Every structure is written in structure tokens, then in C-alpha cells.
Amino acid sequence: MLTLYGHPLSSYTQKVLIALYELGTDFEFRHIDLGDEGDRALMRSLEPMGRMPALREGDLVLSQSSLMIEWLDRHHPGPQRLLDPDPDASLPARQWDRFLDFQVMQMMQQIVDARIFMSEGAEERVSPFARGKLDLAYAALDRQLDGRDWIVGGFGLADCAAMPALFYAGAIHPFDAHPALSAYFDRLMQRPSVQRVIAGAQPWFQYFPFKQGIPARFLT
Numbered sequence: 001m002l003t004l005y006g007h008p009l010s011s012y013t014q015k016v017l018i019a020l021y022e023l024g025t026d027f028e029f030r031h032i033d034l035g036d037e038g039d040r041a042l043m044r045s046l047e048p049m050g051r052m053p054a055l056r057e058g059d060l061v062l063s064q065s066s067l068m069i070e071w072l073d074r075h076h077p078g079p080q081r082l083l084d085p086d087p088d089a090s091l092p093a094r095q096w097d098r099f100l101d102f103q104v105m106q107m108m109q110q111i112v113d114a115r116i117f118m119s120e121g122a123e124e125r126v127s128p129f130a131r132g133k134l135d136l137a138y139a140a141l142d143r144q145l146d147g148r149d150w151i152v153g154g155f156g157l158a159d160c161a162a163m164p165a166l167f168y169a170g171a172i173h174p175f176d177a178h179p180a181l182s183a184y185f186d187r188l189m190q191r192p193s194v195q196r197v198i199a200g201a202q203p204w205f206q207y208f209p210f211k212q213g214i215p216a217r218f219l220t
């Protein structure tokens, strides 16, 4: 049996959950509370830095959300592939997946970390840099999405990464000024796999430090 270790509020856990729901794969969810010493030790036994998510099947333990999705798509394929099986043909999707993790997810995370973990004044120092990067990333995504339903071809890896990245980044630094990106986000939110992930995360949104930026339609 496949087990996903993670938390419903965790962006990278959500990224893998979307893939699992899209593929229709049976799995067991092990809810991890990083505030619990036992769970922290468990995560460190699965991933060197103790980061979630981790995916286990028998003796195989995977970390890194993108690799999990690639592996799931190869070994537990669903009705539609999330990635082109040809490594060259899949490059654009993998490139956009990296772009979303590094330029959107990590910039959002820097602002969140500055608010919750760092000393007074950190947010004011970190935030302008990260928000500037988010503006550049939003503009690039808006250009890419102009005339496209999904980031690369059919719904796939990059769209799994885009959902949590845009959901949380948008709550901190809105992208309403980008029409193609905003329309894409609305399309993404209609996807049944995404709606399931949002429903699972709803009870936890109150703990997101920028919860006031989450649109009301996602809070009920």
C-alpha cells in the first residue's frame, strides 16, 4: 500500500495530493504534526531534513514532491499522463514545475517565514525582494498562459505545482492584474482534485499567517 506522509495545509503535500487524486491512485494518508516530537522523528527517518511530504511503497521511500509525481505517473498511471513519458518532450513541464517551486512557492515561503520565525523587522526587509520576484513570476506565467488552458499541454505536473503555489502566494501578494493568470487560477480551482485538496485544508487555513488574504469563498 502506498502511504503519503504530510499535512493538509502543507503546500508540497497538496501538490502531491492533487496528483494522487488526478491519477485515481489508492493511498493511505498519514497526517504529520511537526509540532509532535514523535512525528518530527518519523519525518527525519523518511527525509533527511524532516520535510514533508514523503511517499512510501514497501521499502521505497521518496522525498521531493516533483519526483513523487514523476514516479507516480510512471508506476501508478491514471486515465491521463501527468508528464510526457519522453524525457525531452517533458522538459517544458519540468521547467515550469521548477519555476513554480523556486520563483513562486519559495518566494511566498520567504515572506511567511519572515513573519513567523524571524526577528522584528525581518518581514519589512525580506518582503520587498520576494514580492518583486513574485511580480516577475506572475508576469511570466501570465504570458505563458495567454491562449492556454493549462501551463504546458494537458493538465500535468506543472499545474499540480501551480495550485498551492498560487493559492498561498496570491493570498499574500495578489495577481488580479494578470488576466490570463487569474483566469487560469479560477480554472484550476474548478478541478475536482483541487476542490478535494482545498476541502481537506479548510479546517487548517486559520493557521496560515496571511489567512486574511485567502478569498472568503475558500473559507466556508
Ligand SMILES: N[C@@H](CCC(=O)N[C@@H](CS)C(=O)NCC(=O)O)C(=O)O
Pocket (backbone or CB within 6 Å): 010, 011, 012, 013, 034, 049, 050, 051, 052, 053, 063, 064, 065, 066
Ligand atoms: N522541495 C521539497 C520541499 C518540502 C518542504 O519544504 N516542505 C515543508 C512543508 S510545505 C516542510 O516540511 N517544512 C518544514 C521544515 O522545513 O522543517 C518538496 O518538493 O517536497
